[in-house]
Amino acid sequence: TPAVGLVEFRNVTFGYPGAERPVLDNVSFTAEPGKTTAIVGSTGAGKTSLINLIPRLYDPQQGEVLIDGVPVSSLTRAQVSSVVGLVSQKPYLFSGTIASNLRFGRASATDDDLWEALRVAQGEDFVRNKAKGLDDPISQGGTNVSGGQRQRLCIARALVAKPRVYLFDDSFSALDVSTDARLREALGEVTGDATVIIVAQRVSSITDADQILVVDDGVIVGRGTHEELVERNETYRQIVES
Ligand code: GTP
Ligand code: MG
Structure with missing residues (x-):
């Protein structure tokens, strides 16, 4: 059956080989097809580490990453790559x-x-x-x-x-604000019912996301729309104001 592209993290804990402490601690969320999920957080928060688990650049020590209900750990990198398109932070x-x-x-x-x-x-x-x-x-x-x-x-x-799943890791930061805006508008028209996950430095790039995850020190400390988070999440407010 063709992939839909539903991405799910179930209680994912991940640390780099040899490191003392995990960089992601018990992360759970769902990113749905046809929707944009944005990930924000300060530098070193774990955003890249999180996104890199989806195409299996690393595997978590605990928990599971699933696509359409299938653990990615049961797929080869080539199989995952046919579903997931990653634009990495260092293109x-x-x-x-x-x-x-x-x-x-x-x-x-x-x-x-x-x-x-x-x-x-x-x-x-x-x-x-x-x-x-x-x-x-x-x-x-x-x-x-x-x-x-x-x-x-x-x-x-x-x-x-x-791909069914687009991952953009800080892919718009080198663009000026107007190019960024044009790109995201055009992107919205062609990604259609694919799953889009965007890591963003510039919050103005993701205020219209369907879901925003706020990551702090490897933990998801907030989730919601821009309006919801501005109202009730202190970490998000600090990021918006910085
Ligand atoms: P920015 O891209 O700067 O916004 O940060 P980020 O949120 O993407 O953080 P990232 O996931 O890159 O890093 C999270 C933590 O993991 C930091 O403490 C990093 O120093 C550490 N880290 C990142 N990559 C590696 C790696 O390849 N090996 C090890 N041992 N640690 C790493
Ligand atoms: Mg990063």
Whole structure:
């Protein structure tokens, strides 16, 4: 049966190998298809650690991460990757071309698919301005494009793969406020009934999320909409005001 993309954390506790204390402590939440779940919290709170458990970059010591009710621990990384698209906090480009980077994970994508993903990711203009367009070279690590361009290419790469679950780890922070807003609006139109999880530094990026999780020192200390959290969550208020 095709994946729906319902993500569930059940009492997840996770510590890095060799570390004394866990970075996530008894985390439980559900992220639903067709909805946006945002994760906020101060630096070092555990946001990246949390999101990286979904594609099995690490496995928790206790509890379970499930997709559509199936523990991801029972799936191979390749199986998880076919459902989950992660745009990591340090977006990585390979040596090759813009096109080969965007087709990573879905070799059958047409040029039209790539341009459509670039349109949504707000990367269309800068790629059109490249001498060879989609065939312009990318050096290893993407050092020949700017940080913001790298971020947008990695967002486009995720869109090309059309996963059921999108994970954006602080993917919009290198963008200026208006590009960020345009990107999120376009994203909302194409992600449709997929599950979207966004880690955000800039709270203005996620005030319209269906659900916001506030993470502090590895624990979920608040959950709700922006309005609900502003009213009743001190940690969230501090993040909003900072
Ligand atoms: P920002 O991205 O800065 O906003 O932080 P974050 O909320 O994403 O925190 P993250 O999950 O990266 O880190 C949570 C804790 O885990 C911090 O104390 C980190 O120092 C620690 N940590 C992160 N990555 C590793 C790792 O690869 N190994 C070890 N041992 N600790 C790590
Ligand atoms: Mg992080």
